[in-house]
Each structure stands twice: as C-alpha cells, then as structure tokens.
Amino acid sequence: MKVYMEQDILQENDDQADENRLLFGNTLVVNIIGSPGCGKTTLLEKTIEALKDEYRLAVIEGDIYTTKDSERIEKFGIPSIQINTAGGCHLSAEITSKAASDLDLDDIDILFIENVGNLVCPAEFDLGEDSKVAVLSVVEGDDKPAKYPLLFSEAGAVLLTKTDLLPYTNFDKASAEKDIRALNGDAPIYEMNVLKGEGMDKWLDWLRVQHKAKTIK
Amino acid sequence: MKVYMEQDILQENDDQADENRLLFGNTLVVNIIGSPGCGKTTLLEKTIEALKDEYRLAVIEGDIYTTKDSERIEKFGIPSIQINTAGGCHLSAEITSKAASDLDLDDIDILFIENVGNLVCPAEFDLGEDSKVAVLSVVEGDDKPAKYPLLFSEAGAVLLTKTDLLPYTNFDKASAEKDIRALNGDAPIYEMNVLKGEGMDKWLDWLRVQHKAKTIK
Numbered sequence: 001m002k003v004y005m006e007q008d009i010l011q012e013n014d015d016q017a018d019e020n021r022l023l024f025g026n027t028l029v030v031n032i033i034g035s036p037g038c039g040k041t042t043l044l045e046k047t048i049e050a051l052k053d054e055y056r057l058a059v060i061e062g063d064i065y066t067t068k069d070s071e072r073i074e075k076f077g078i079p080s081i082q083i084n085t086a087g088g089c090h091l092s093a094e095i096t097s098k099a100a101s102d103l104d105l106d107d108i109d110i111l112f113i114e115n116v117g118n119l120v121c122p123a124e125f126d127l128g129e130d131s132k133v134a135v136l137s138v139v140e141g142d143d144k145p146a147k148y149p150l151l152f153s154e155a156g157a158v159l160l161t162k163t164d165l166l167p168y169t170n171f172d173k174a175s176a177e178k179d180i181r182a183l184n185g186d187a188p189i190y191e192m193n194v195l196k197g198e199g200m201d202k203w204l205d206w207l208r209v210q211h212k213a214k215t216i217k
Numbered sequence: 218m219k220v221y222m223e224q225d226i227l228q229e230n231d232d233q234a235d236e237n238r239l240l241f242g243n244t245l246v247v248n249i250i251g252s253p254g255c256g257k258t259t260l261l262e263k264t265i266e267a268l269k270d271e272y273r274l275a276v277i278e279g280d281i282y283t284t285k286d287s288e289r290i291e292k293f294g295i296p297s298i299q300i301n302t303a304g305g306c307h308l309s310a311e312i313t314s315k316a317a318s319d320l321d322l323d324d325i326d327i328l329f330i331e332n333v334g335n336l337v338c339p340a341e342f343d344l345g346e347d348s349k350v351a352v353l354s355v356v357e358g359d360d361k362p363a364k365y366p367l368l369f370s371e372a373g374a375v376l377l378t379k380t381d382l383l384p385y386t387n388f389d390k391a392s393a394e395k396d397i398r399a400l401n402g403d404a405p406i407y408e409m410n411v412l413k414g415e416g417m418d419k420w421l422d423w424l425r426v427q428h429k430a431k432t433i434k
Contacts, residue, residue: 035252036336036365037357064337066364087367089306089337117364119253120281120306120335139356139382140254147283147334148253150304165356168382170412195387 013125016093020128028110028214031127033151034135036117039161041069042194048076050204055109060099062091062116079103090121123151131156138166142176153183157206164193230342233310237345245327245431248344250368251352253334256378258286259411261329265293267421272326277316279308279333296320307338340368348373356382359393370400374423381410
C-alpha cells in the first residue's frame with residue numbers, strides 16, 4: 001500500500017515538474033543536492049560572488065524549519081525565496097512552482113535551488129530543473145556514491161568538496177571516482193575547496209556552458 | 218492530501234513500533250541516526266570491539282541498496298541482519314520487526330540499529346527502540362541541530378564525532394551545544410574521535426547504564 005502511494009506521489013510530482021519546465025522558460029535551473037553540511041550554501045555564496053556581475057541570479061532555498069541559509073544568501077542582494085518544508089525531507093515540484101511564481105523569471109539567467117540536506121529523496125523528486133548537481137564532501141567517505149546511487153546516476157555534475165581535509169580522512173578518491181563512473185558516464189567530477197575558492201573555475205565554466213546551451217535551445 | 222497520507226503512515230508505524238517494544242523484551246535497542254558519512258558504522262565497529270566480551274550484541278543494518286556496512290560488521294562474528302530499503306530514506310517499524318524476527322532476541326543484550334544515513338525522516342519513524350542516538354560529525358557544521366531539530370530533540374544521547382577535524386573547520390561547539398540544549402534538556406553530549414577510539418568511554422558507560430535500566434524494568 002505504501003509503495004502504491006509513493007508511486008502516486010511521484011507521478012503527480014513528475015507532471016508538475018513538466019509544467020515547471022515550461023514556467024522556467026529560458027532560465028537555467030540548477031538543483032543542488034547533498035548531505036547536511038557538505039557545503040551547499042557555501043558553494044552558493046562563492047558561486048554568486050563570482051557570477052553576480054555576469055548573470056542575473058536568483059536562489060530558492062529549501063530548508064526544513066529555519067531561514068539560516070536564505071539569510072546567508074540575502075546579503076548578496078539577489079532575489080532569494082525560502083521554502084520551509086515543515087519536516088519534509090525534500091523539495092517537491094509543486095512547492096518549487098509556488099516559490100518560482102514569486103520570481104520574475106524573465107529577468108533571471110540562472111536560478112539555483114538548494115535542496116534539503118539529504119542524499120536520498122531529493123534525487124527522486126524532479127523539480128523541472130535542467131541539471132541536478134551532486135555535492136559530496138570528502139569527509140563523508142568514498143563509499144557514498146555506491147550507497148546513494150540514484151543521485152550520482154542522475155547528476156549533471158559531481159562536486160567533491162572540502163578537499164583540504166583529504167589528508168585527514170581515509171577517502172579513496174580513485175575508488176569514489178570509479179563508483180561514480182560506473183553510475184554515470186558523463187558527469188564531470190570537480191574537486192574543490194569552496195571555502196578558500198580553490199578549484200571553482202571549472203565549475204563556473206560548466207555553469208556558463210549550461211547557460212549557453214539553455215539560451216540556444 | 219499528501220499530509221493526510223503521511224499521518225496515516227506514521228500512525229500505522231507507531232502501532233507497529235508498540236508491537237516491536239513487546240517483541241524486543243529485555244533487549245536494549247539503540248537506534249543510531251545521522252547524516253551519510255558522520256561515522257555511524259565506524260562507531261558501531263569500535264563499540265562492538267569494546268563491548269563484545271561483556272554483552273551479547275547484534276546489529277540491524279539499514280541501507281538503501283548495498284551490503285557494504287553489514288560486511289564491515291560481520292567480521293566481528295555477531296548476529297547481523299541487513300535491511301535494504303530499495304530507495305527508501307528511513308527504516309520503518311514494520312521492516313525492523315521482520316529483521317528482528319530473524320534474531321534470537323532472548324540471547325541478545327544490546328541490539329544496535331544503524332538507520333539509513335539521513336537527518337530527517339529516520340527521526341520521524343519510531344522503531345520501538347529504547348533510545349535514538351544522534352550522531353553529528355563536526356565537519357557538518359554547528360548549525361545542524363537547529364536545522365534538523367526533531368532528531369536532536371528526541372535523542373537519548375548526542376555524539377559529536379570527528380573532533381580531530383575541529384581545528385580545520387569553523388564549527389562553533391558552544392553554539393551547537395546551546396542549540397542542542399534548547400531542544401533537549403537531558404541528553405548527554407559526548408565528543409569523540411571514533412577512528413582513534415578517543416572519547417569513547419563515556420559513551421560505553423552510557424550504554425552500560427541504559428542496559429542496566431532496561432533489565433531492572
């Protein structure tokens with residue numbers, strides 16, 4: 001019975017995601033997914049800092065209860081919408097659609113969605129985004145791609161963060177990369193120390209290419 | 218409609234959790250919850266190593282697809298049951314009951330349940346355990362208790378892990394502890410570097426006291 005209901009929810013969600021794709025128009029929409037504390041908000045801060053004079057940016061912040069993350073984004077003076085899921089472990093296409101309707105999408109080049117910190121359900125719920133981006137901090141361990149395969153198989157790009165902590169962990173980069181490749185032949189894997197801004201260039205270029213591809217479509 | 222269904226599921230789960238409590242009898246059941254990569258399996262390995270001559274132990278390993286964690290536990294020669302949730306982001310009382318029925322509970326003093334790596338849903342689903350234990354690695358950030366309040370409010374103990382990485386993070390211990398205390402007046406907060414076995418003594422003593430309390434009941 002539970003499985004039946006879940007399929008029901010996922011089908012409804014997929015239908016709404018298709019509507020979202022129309023609503024988003026030429027705006028590039030990037031859905032950022034990773035564990036609690038993998039560095040999603042810091043990634044957004046540094047990315048906004050680097051691109052805010054080049055593109056018109058906006059952010060939808062998914063959180064369970066607090067507004068801590070959107071407060072961190074607001075200081076950049078770009079449009080930022082907070083979604084509180086009130087206990088829910090992922091964003092849905094429906095709530096994303098409501099949040100996006102508060103934005104003037106014609107005036108936004110790139111919309112970032114920071115999903116709820118969770119490697120599981122956010123990967124199942126299509127929000128109508130152009131790309132999911134998987135963020136994995138090396139401190140979480142090299143076994144995570146194999147243990148949470150859906151996200152890594154669906155990701156348009158994989159970011160390995162907190163690489164400055166590599167010397168203090170037993171993270172086996174070759175093993176993680178092998179597991180990611182087995183799930184996903186295409187996604188680039190970028191290593192970065194976001195806090196220090198190291199390794200961000202390829203990620204920023206990847207965003208530029210995605211945006212270009214979206215506007216040519 | 219979705220909320221209605223969720224309440225339905227939670228009510229069913231709570232009923233089954235009550236049955237599990239009867240099934241568990243005098244066995245102390247500890248439900249270990251934390252993000253992917255916070256160190257739950259390593260904690261279990263070190264805890265089993267320390268207590269296996271003192272108590273009869275068993276483990277139920279929750280995972281989404283793989284058997285990586287239960288392979289790590291099996292080497293200790295204690296009963297270990299793997300649950301694969303096939304995409305599900307938490308263990309339920311029902312699936313826990315099925316796994317537990319494969320164990321000879323009369324011969325087990327302490328049963329550890331390692332939940333799926335996730336700070337959100339596992340906290341909502343009562344498995345009939347005696348205590349939930351919240352595991353937070355300091356690398357995840359001091360804002361996590363406030364952002365994921367349900368787990369920290371329900372925990373019988375909070376373990377701050379990977380404290381050896383404190384010097385390389387911006388984790389504010391006083392702020393995290395203040396937030397945990399605001400949610401939970403009682404739970405002890407133990408700091409530990411599990412990999413090196415540092416700070417484990419208080420945690421092991423806590424388990425001894427819980428087991429004693431359970432057998433006196």
